[in-house]
Amino acid sequence: MHRYRTHTCGALRLEDAGKQARISGWVHRKRDHGNLLFVDLRDQYGLTQCVADTSSPMFKVLEAARPETVVCVSGEVVPRSPETVNDKLPTGRIELVVDGVEILSEAAVLPMQVAGEQEYSEEMRLTYRFLDLRREKMRDNILLRANVIASIRKRMWAAGFVEYQTPILTASSPEGARDFLVPSRIHPGKFYALPQAPQQFKQLLMTSGFDRYFQIAACFRDEDSRADRSPGEFYQLDFEMAFVTQDDVFDTIAPVLAGVFEEFAKGRPVTKAPFPRITYSDALLKYGSDKPDLRNPLLVGDVTEAFKGSSFGLFARNIDKGAIVRAVPAPKSADQPRSWFDKLNEWARENGAGGLGYIQYKDGEARGPIAKNLDADRVAAIKAATGVSDGDSVFFVCDQPDVAAKFSGLVRTKLCDELGLLERDKFMFCWIVDFPMFERNKDTGQLEFSHNPFSMPQGGMEALVNQDPLTIKAFQYDIVCNGVELSSGAIRNHRPDIMYKAFEIAGYKKEDVETRFGGMLNAFKYGAPPHGGSAPGIDRIVMLLADEPNIREVILFPMTGRAEDLLMQAPNTVSAKQLKELHIKLDLPKEAGSKDSAKPAPAAE
Numbered sequence: 001m002h003r004y005r006t007h008t009c010g011a012l013r014l015e016d017a018g019k020q021a022r023i024s025g026w027v028h029r030k031r032d033h034g035n036l037l038f039v040d041l042r043d044q045y046g047l048t049q050c051v052a053d054t055s056s057p058m059f060k061v062l063e064a065a066r067p068e069t070v071v072c073v074s075g076e077v078v079p080r081s082p083e084t085v086n087d088k089l090p091t092g093r094i095e096l097v098v099d100g101v102e103i104l105s106e107a108a109v110l111p112m113q114v115a116g117e118q119e120y121s122e123e124m125r126l127t128y129r130f131l132d133l134r135r136e137k138m139r140d141n142i143l144l145r146a147n148v149i150a151s152i153r154k155r156m157w158a159a160g161f162v163e164y165q166t167p168i169l170t171a172s173s174p175e176g177a178r179d180f181l182v183p184s185r186i187h188p189g190k191f192y193a194l195p196q197a198p199q200q201f202k203q204l205l206m207t208s209g210f211d212r213y214f215q216i217a218a219c220f221r222d223e224d225s226r227a228d229r230s231p232g233e234f235y236q237l238d239f240e241m242a243f244v245t246q247d248d249v250f251d252t253i254a255p256v257l258a259g260v261f262e263e264f265a266k267g268r269p270v271t272k273a274p275f276p277r278i279t280y281s282d283a284l285l286k287y288g289s290d291k292p293d294l295r296n297p298l299l300v301g302d303v304t305e306a307f308k309g310s311s312f313g314l315f316a317r318n319i320d321k322g323a324i325v326r327a328v329p330a331p332k333s334a335d336q337p338r339s340w341f342d343k344l345n346e347w348a349r350e351n352g353a354g355g356l357g358y359i360q361y362k363d364g365e366a367r368g369p370i371a372k373n374l375d376a377d378r379v380a381a382i383k384a385a386t387g388v389s390d391g392d393s394v395f396f397v398c399d400q401p402d403v404a405a406k407f408s409g410l411v412r413t414k415l416c417d418e419l420g421l422l423e424r425d426k427f428m429f430c431w432i433v434d435f436p437m438f439e440r441n442k443d444t445g446q447l448e449f450s451h452n453p454f455s456m457p458q459g460g461m462e463a464l465v466n467q468d469p470l471t472i473k474a475f476q477y478d479i480v481c482n483g484v485e486l487s488s489g490a491i492r493n494h495r496p497d498i499m500y501k502a503f504e505i506a507g508y509k510k511e512d513v514e515t516r517f518g519g520m521l522n523a524f525k526y527g528a529p530p531h532g533g534s535a536p537g538i539d540r541i542v543m544l545l546a547d548e549p550n551i552r553e554v555i556l557f558p559m560t561g562r563a564e565d566l567l568m569q570a571p572n573t574v575s576a577k578q579l580k581e582l583h584i585k586l587d588l589p590k591e592a593g594s595k596d597s598a599k600p601a602p603a604a605e
Contacts, residue, residue: 004072010046012077014093022074023048027065029115037062049095061101068107074100127566129557141554145542149216151263152237155256161212166201173516178222188583194220200520202240203492206531207523214239227550228540231563240533246475246491249532261427264545271429279434288409293483294428296416300408303327306381312373315398324401326408329386330393330415334362353407357396361388427481435476438469449506451476455490464501479536489534496524
């Protein structure tokens with residue numbers, strides 16, 4: 001018999017009854033029934049009920065073992081009595097009658113319980129992450145992550161991609177966030193940077209003649225955390241393809257993502273490839289977001305013309321100053337009490353708006369303060385534009401275009417939640433396409449890249465020379481699922497002449513471009529294929545599949561929102577000797593929380 005186990009804690013079945021078995025694991029839970037002691041023993045694979053009676057010398061050994069003590073037990077597998085069968089467990093029809101116990105590792109008194117579903121603070125969970133990871137939900141999430149990555153790899157190889165590893169120590173470059181810098185010991189005063197993404201390396205692979213690249217890439221960005229973004233580091237399915245159009249990228253990666261989601265969705269519906277495409281401008285108009293959640297059936301409409309020059313003076317005057325009016329329908333809400341509309345109006349004020357006007361279409365009439373100040377033709381035009389019917393309401397957002405688009409998206413989400421319209425338990429994908437190449441900085445008035453500086457402008461050099469830069473679209477695209485951006489991507493700008501011109505429009509001199517991107521530019525001068533790719537986030541994919549609201553729940557050892565590893569106590573100070581070796585002297589701020597006011601660099605995926 002094996003030293004530690006003949007079976008895992010999830011392996012024994014009714015057909016094993018009568019056999020001798022040995023299992024090892026953690027004491028999950030104990031139940032003392034007087035003359036019998038039941039111990040649930042747990043490992044990664046499951047849980048087995050073990051039993052000892054008071055006549056056995058093993059009784060006292062197990063009785064003294066604290067929860068989470070690691071033990072090895074052996075004994076006979078027997079069927080459970082009918083009234084004690086637990087069909088919720090794969091091992092629920094048997095138990096192990098213990099005739100041998102070895103304590104492999106004693107557990108101290110636990111700071112947090114593993115058994116049960118008690119909630120603990122973030123600080124407690126991350127400080128004792130090794131205990132948190134023993135809990136069933138966390139274990140399942142981490143195993144899901146591993147299986148998702150294995151599935152992605154299998155599917156990418158099947159699609160003709162080859163996995164390559166790009167450097168972790170590299171040069172600092174503008175990728176949209178602050179770099180993590182690594183000082184060089186043998187080059188005093190110089191620094192490596194951890195890669196924010198393998199962007200330039202994967203493009204260099206294309207210029208080197210490799211056709212289809214991918215890797216599960218570790219990326220590092222010194223940026224603040226969010227529910228769907230971990231501070232410090234994250235992983236992405238990074239891929240690139242040579243001699244492809246945007247359509248080729250879509251046709252290749254959509255089946256991979258759809259297949260992975262179908263495999264792990266547990267029966268929940270998944271959008272079939274090809275995914276629907278929504279232009280950036282339509283996304284802002286219809287959904288109030290470039291990351292639309294298509295499970296929400298509400299569509300925003302533009303009703304500026306219906307209010308332009310109208311007797312509803314508040315909107316009419318704002319329209320004369322450049323404002324627009326967005327309308328968000330609220331199906332079957334016209335019968336809601338006045339307090340419901342007042343509550344939404346108050347919510348709007350709490351979110352920085354002046355209020356939330358509305359029209360109720362009820363019993364063949366239009367009701368509410370706005371309807372009273374509009375003529376019948378305008379009220380009818382609004383009804384037609386929004387597609388509402390009798391019994392529905394329409395809410396209005398009037399503001400400058402950017403503000404109105406964003407807030408109408410918030411109203412759309414709020415109304416969906418209030419009316420219970422969200423189509424849950426499904427995964428709805430889409431592509432967002434035709435992003436603007438440039439935008440104007442509101443503070444400086446300067447043109448800058450709006451998305452990815454390495455993208456090919458639609459129309460190429462001719463567009464850069466002859467078009468208003470603000471009208472130029474780029475071959476850029478986002479993959480969105482359930483309102484979560486999984487990745488940005490692009491068909492790359494592989495032409496040095498086009499790259500110089502694009503950066504010139506964004507205010508960069510030729511020498512600046514050569515200093516920042518010299519390696520890639522030099523490679524392009526010796527012949528580069530048209531190429532494109534993307535990088536869906538592994539953490540976000542798993543977060544969606546696990547139905548978790550926070551990305552920490554699918555990462556083994558995450559940091560806190562303040563970018564601290566409470567378990568390993570990082571970041572931390574280092575010795576004077578280490579600093580001297582690196583030729584570094586500290587110049588600490590007088591006050592904590594000082595902020596770097598450096599202008600952010602253009603973004604990349």
